[in-house]
Amino acid sequence: MCHATCSFGAHGDRRIELDPTSSTLTVGRDPSSDVVIADRKASRLHARIERHRDKFVLIDLSSNGTYCKVDDEPEMQLRREELILRGRGRISFGHPHAEDPTEYLEFTCLD
Numbered sequence: 001m002c003h004a005t006c007s008f009g010a011h012g013d014r015r016i017e018l019d020p021t022s023s024t025l026t027v028g029r030d031p032s033s034d035v036v037i038a039d040r041k042a043s044r045l046h047a048r049i050e051r052h053r054d055k056f057v058l059i060d061l062s063s064n065g066t067y068c069k070v071d072d073e074p075e076m077q078l079r080r081e082e083l084i085l086r087g088r089g090r091i092s093f094g095h096p097h098a099e100d101p102t103e104y105l106e107f108t109c110l111d
Helices: none
Strands: 006-009 014-018 025-029 049-054 056-060 066-070 076-078 081-086 088-093 103-111
Touching: 014 025, 025 088, 056 066, 066 081, 076 103
Parallel strands: none
Antiparallel strands: 006 014, 006 103, 025 049, 049 056, 056 081, 066 076, 066 088, 088 103
16 A cells, blocks of 8 residues: 655645545646636646656646756756656746746655
8 A cells, every 4th residue: 555645835834735535636727726826827727736556746738838846856847748746846837936936836745
């Protein structure tokens, strides 16, 4: 049995945890998203984070791309791609974090 968890912090103090009982997190401008992003460069359904067995996968569904910074690695852009989240990092929607650091999602994934 897998015991991995991934925690997300969005918009200040809000904490979300994906574990064996919750397997998908939606992010976008649409009010029905689990995490609603106000940035105009974000798509209505911008990205999903899914649990795949013992891994957490960031899936870009957007027009402008999703930017992800993992630990000490350089920030990378996803365009209709997937990335396995690991360690700690942050996700920006539609632009690099440095371009507008006001709205992003931090993550911590533990085994």
